[in-house]
Amino acid sequence: MAIETTTSPTAPVRDPLGSADTSGSTRLSTRDKLVLFVLCAAQFMVALDFSVLNVALPALGADLGMSTSALQWAVTAFALPSGGFLLLFGRIGDLYGRRRLFLTGLTLFGAASLLATFAWDPASFLAGRALQGLGAAAIVPTGMSLLTTTFPEGPARDRALGISGTLLSLGFTIGMVAGGGLTDALGWRSTMGLLTVFALIVLPLAPGLLPESRTPDRPRLDVPGAVTVTGGLLSLIYALSTAADHGFARSDVVTTLIAGLLLLAAFVAVESRAHAPLVSLPMLRRRTVAWGNLGGLVTFSMMSTVVFVLTLYLQDVLHLSAFETGLVFGVQGVLSVVAGSFTPKVIGRFGARRTLVGSLAGQGALVAALLGLNSHTWSVWLATAAVSLASMFHLGAIISYGLTATSGVPDEEQGLATGLVTSTQQIGLTVGIPLLGVLATTSDDLLAGVHTVLALDAAIVLVACVLVALGLRRTQPRI
Incomplete structure (x- = not known):
């Protein structure tokens, strides 16, 4: 039986966008910590799935007989359902039970990962990847909704979203580092087996810990x-x-x-x-929802593009090995954890609006610093420092945009609001590389192509920073 969530009616009130009331406590009970562990572990697992297979693709193709052109479907088969069904599943969770759909998605994800692990031909593998994506589409919005309805708006939610955002960023980075090591040591199937293990750890804990939540009435879908x-x-x-x-x-x-x-x-x-x-247009007219999600879309799409072009640069221009490239992004992951530990405190002091604007400004400036990269080996130090510091600001933007875009939204619409937040995340991860990364891959001079992408990337982030700052400037504090 699920433990019901209770929210104190005397919880401290704060302005989620401006300065915050610092009187609230961020201390979490044991049950809160366990709930947070379950939800964050599931989100980490999905983030891991976005990147853990990337470096294993050549080995996978050789084993299953997939051509180079067909290998894109190993990624696309997951991205299609995971992004396409997010809003729908977020709303279904609102209407029929978020916990129920979260558990269904978790079960499906675990079974699909097992299928992908033991795939015997391309069709069975791609079926597993597609079912993983469908499970992820159920896990992500319902998990975020359960988090925002379990932890009341204020310091407790700030801390919970800080931990969740850190693990989301860390999962993507660890996936890139761990994928190569697992593939070299145990083969490509171990990358899918790792996801199966995660699902088997989380699934037995979830039913007894997570509260059920849904809208009080059930309008037709x-x-x-x-x-x-x-x-x-x-x-x-x-x-x-x-x-x-x-x-x-x-x-x-x-x-x-x-x-x-x-x-x-x-x-x-x-x-x-x-x-x-399915989507309330008046909700999209909320400044916090509209401008918060714009900030999220830009920070995800532009940072994923930076990681993509830097991977090409480090291996094809500086001729680093896959392992050495992984170490560069490993530093990025460590600093993301550091950023996750203090970002909620920054938000508590300055508010989510100022943190979002400042984070976008920092990310854009540090991406611009990468324009100093050249073909000399010392550039690896510039690449490591700039992308790692940019990732700290990126994580600040992730956490603060989630808070901004869900602040002041009633509990019965949290699934819808978090569905928008997670759709922004998934679409951001999908669109950046096709829109900008292709400028690097099709350039006759790779270094020049990388510089072009980085210049456009920095400009887009900085322009978005200005737009978000102006858009949220007239937002009234919530009393």
């Missing part, structure tokens, strides 16, 4: 909205994922890109007339 947004996101993610490897000239990329944009436009029209919309 917005089926037209679900069809248009899911179809639109699936089409858009497919187009951008395929373009990352083959460019935008292919007919299927152009067709699915146009279809995705048309379906998303139809979704907006449907939602404006729906009795119980």
Whole structure:
């Protein structure tokens, strides 16, 4: 039986966007810590899945007989359902029970990871990856909703989101470092086996710890909205994922890109007339939701692009080994943990709005510093320092955008708000590399291409910083 969550009616009130009331306590009970462990472990597992397989792709292709061009589907098969079904599953969790859907997603993810581990041909492996993505689409929004409804707005939620954001960033980084080591030592199947182990650890603990939560009434599910947004996101993610490897000239990329944009436009029209919309358009008109999610979209998409082009630069320009490249990003992971420990304190002092703006400014400035990279080996020190410090600001933006975009939202709409937050995250991780990374991979001079990408990346982050600052400036403090 699940333990019910209780929230004290006298919990300290704070302005989540401006200066905070520092009288609240961040101390968590034993049960709170266990709940946080379960939710964060699940999020860490999903973040790990985004990167752990990357360096194992050549070995996987040789073992299963997949061509180089087909290997993109090892990534795309996961990205399509994990991004496409996020909003739908977030809303289903709101209506029919977040804990129930979280456990279903966790079970599916574990079974799918086992299938991928023991895959006997490309079809069985890709089926496992697609089912992993479907499980992740259920885990991520419901896990975030359970976190924000379990921990009341204020210092406790700040700390919980700080830990969650740290592990999210760390999971992506550790996946890149661990993937190579596991593949060299145990083979590519061990990368999928690691995810199975995580699921087996979390799943037995979750039912007895997590509270059930749902909206008090059950309006009918917005089926037209679900069809248009899911179809639109699936089409858009497919187009951008395929373009990352083959460019935008292919007919299927152009067709699915146009279809995705048309379906998303139809979704907006449907939602404006729906009795119980999947996405509340008035919610999107909230400054905190709109500008917070813009900050999140930019920080995720631009940082994933930096990691991608730096991987190319370190191995193809400086000729570092995969292991040495992993060590560079290992430093990034360590500093992300450091940032996660003090970011909630920064938010407690300055508020989420100022932290988000400052974090975007820091990330943009440090990406600009990477323009000093050249073909000399000493550049590895500049790359390590700049990307690691940029990641600290990136983590600050992750935590503060999540707080900004969910602040002041009623509990019954937290699944919707966190569905938007996690959709922003997944789309951000998907769009950055196809939009900018292709400029590096198609350049005759790789170093020049890397400089072009980094210059555009820094400019986009800094422009977004200004827009978010202006957009949130007139936001009124919540009393």
